[in-house]
Amino acid sequence: MSNNDHEPIVPKVGPASRRKFLRVATVGVIGTVVGRHALADSLNDVPVRAVGAPLSGHSERSEFVQLSRIPEAGPGLRNVNPSVAINSKTPLNKLVGTITPSDLHYERSHSGVPNLNPIKHRLLIHGMTKKALVLTVDDLKTMPAVSRIAFIECSGNGWENWKQADESLTVQNTHGLISTNEWTGVPLGFLIDIVGMQPEATWMLAEGGDAAGMARSIPMTDEIMNEAIVAYAQNGEPLRPAHGFPIRLLIPGWEGNLSVKWLRRLKFGNQPFMTRWETARYTSLMPNGKARQFQLRQEINSVITSPSGMMEIKPGYNRITGLAWSGHGKIKDVEISTDAGKTWSSAQLNYPVLPKAQARFQMDWEWDGKPTKIVSRSTDEKGNVQPDRKTLINHMGTNALFHYNAQQTWSINAEGRVRNVLA
Amino acid sequence: MSNNDHEPIVPKVGPASRRKFLRVATVGVIGTVVGRHALADSLNDVPVRAVGAPLSGHSERSEFVQLSRIPEAGPGLRNVNPSVAINSKTPLNKLVGTITPSDLHYERSHSGVPNLNPIKHRLLIHGMTKKALVLTVDDLKTMPAVSRIAFIECSGNGWENWKQADESLTVQNTHGLISTNEWTGVPLGFLIDIVGMQPEATWMLAEGGDAAGMARSIPMTDEIMNEAIVAYAQNGEPLRPAHGFPIRLLIPGWEGNLSVKWLRRLKFGNQPFMTRWETARYTSLMPNGKARQFQLRQEINSVITSPSGMMEIKPGYNRITGLAWSGHGKIKDVEISTDAGKTWSSAQLNYPVLPKAQARFQMDWEWDGKPTKIVSRSTDEKGNVQPDRKTLINHMGTNALFHYNAQQTWSINAEGRVRNVLA
Structure with a gap:
């Protein structure tokens, strides 16, 4: 399924599709087959004869298109006052393709969206490292960078259906806590090479610059060392505040919560840091009454x-x-x-x-x-x-x-x- | 260079990069190496202790980020009144990665941006076909679809430097008439299969629903038959009006002008249709005084x-x-x-x-x-x-x-x- 030279550039839509489709199209349900004389009539409404709107600095959406996330306060708590919302979901029912528009990427925050000044913002890297380093956002933008199309998914995605199924739910309600963007930033491995990780360091604490100081422990596996990114851009443009401006962590394929937004600190240690976010939340209560912790990967x-x-x-x-x-x-x-x-x-x-x-x-x-x-x-x-x-x-x-x-x-x-x- | 199983997921940023970078970083130009006691001081400005903005339906850009296209009236005619602008250019100097945000995709129009109602809009397919067909936008959305990340480039991209170089130009000015989005729509080949192209049909006229009725002739090569798309979405969302809402043609790799916006008509024939857009414009005056016509492909x-x-x-x-x-x-x-x-x-x-x-x-x-x-x-x-x-x-x-x-x-x-x- 990879895009190598043996694959077509786009999938073939073959004769089977056409035959199935035509069975309907030819009886006039899809499209209108018109005679030569009726052509002009059939297009009567279409031609525009007035000059359109001037060109602009930004292309806005059509007035005929309504696209919006739905802020929620938790499972089943929809249409709440935005001030108590803890997430807002991507309208998967209205999107096509795979890229999510940046303004519709799902949102999850633990104390609202901070308005950070990128000039003042700093990233501290310390703990079990050979030196401690404080970086500005401009420092990061100067470094070698990579871009990658990856999903971020809240581990709560799908929670509406754990116990029962509300028949009034759309796919935005049931699965809207996932989005896919092209992310750009500095490989975490490059930053680690610069500060020098001590041999006994096996975990990393990532802390956000929001008022909650949301923080998670991340094991330093080869996968993380190779794939994690300190990102400053989404879909080509600077991160938007709701998604971590000016910088966030990106851990492809793992709980969205680990891709810490408004990133201000990376601390290395030899064990998990046991923050409240990995005890009070982001654990799963099993049938035997024990809680499953550090289920970090998002599943198939x-x-x-x-x-x-x-x-x-x-x-x-x-x-x-x-x-x-x-x-x-x-x-x-x-x-x-x-x-x-x-x-x-x-x-x-x-x-x-x-x-x-x-x-x-x-x-x-x-x-x-x-x-x-x-x-x-x-x-x-x-x-x-x-x-x-x-x-x-x-x-x-x-x-x-x-x-x-x-x-x-x-x-x-x-x-x-x-x-x-x-x- | 294709993304097959033998490639890493992201490029390696190797030791050579790190050594080059460290030569600078260690003398303190990049980042600040801090002692253990200075850590708290160095982060003084960072922590946010007030709850941030409420979650929302749309993520807006940070107030600290300025991103905008530049409307132009032609080569060298910048900062004009938008009512006389004929294009607006993507800020390549401020974007990273490869995807262009939809609202910053470059713009080129011949009579402004029409505000089309998708309910009333129709696509007529006729000429040398076995039948003539009128399709609604909903008809198209019902059909099998493909998505593809592709650039669209105006053939005028780079025109600022044909004769001389203005030293005050940014890369937005010199090269901003190209953008890359993920496009989604119906393969042209599927539509042709439905209407049945007559054997002698070798060219297709694509006509826009703007007041100019911009129209171009497109040769029916295997490449076009395999790759052209009647697109209704960009980066997952419906096309924006400036980019052809509700439908446009996409001819990957060819002159942007052929990817006709606000598409209303596809007519098949056995020769080019010689519209004014392929005589008065979109030809190149050669040194011998002759005009080069139908140079349709965008070059390396x-x-x-x-x-x-x-x-x-x-x-x-x-x-x-x-x-x-x-x-x-x-x-x-x-x-x-x-x-x-x-x-x-x-x-x-x-x-x-x-x-x-x-x-x-x-x-x-x-x-x-x-x-x-x-x-x-x-x-x-x-x-x-x-x-x-x-x-x-x-x-x-x-x-x-x-x-x-x-x-x-x-x-x-x-x-x-x-x-x-x-x-």
């Missing part, structure tokens, strides 16, 4: 974004599309069932499929108008397969809040209404 | 975006970075000279390198403080090499306006001031 996951919760479909040709991702690496396969999990077919993946980034999938489907359930399941290059709900709950019970990655089922009734249900 | 190109025009650098470690692209396919190599073209070294390319998309390159450089000139030259997978200015002018003369792809030279004086010059 996927969701159908269209058709999805609260949409309506019609019998005949329907395009099923969605997103798949894994904290382990690249997505290798996404299978879709349109009969509630009885039979499965592989969907088409869009190129390039990048490691620890969201992958877009699609499949043609002719709906016969009978009630059914549709569901997706993904497999990554390491062989991890997205579990069904039963398997996940058997292992985790229903007391946990984080790392819900069960297959998402959408039920469709005879009227074509799509609803969130448990499998 | 590159530019150093930092350090670049009107920036200032200091002696010691400097990171050189920029963008390279080719309408022929993938970038294979970018070489940089820091001695006015006498010697060249290959820069590091960021992964993944995608066909007909911008590639980000970087190189470490220790500037000795003496006046010099820096320049980049790119090579693509088809073996095309970006020409120096002399070679281009020998062939094209200085009367042409379009398709200037000569190597860009930045001169640096003893004070470190960077200026636009001809080679």
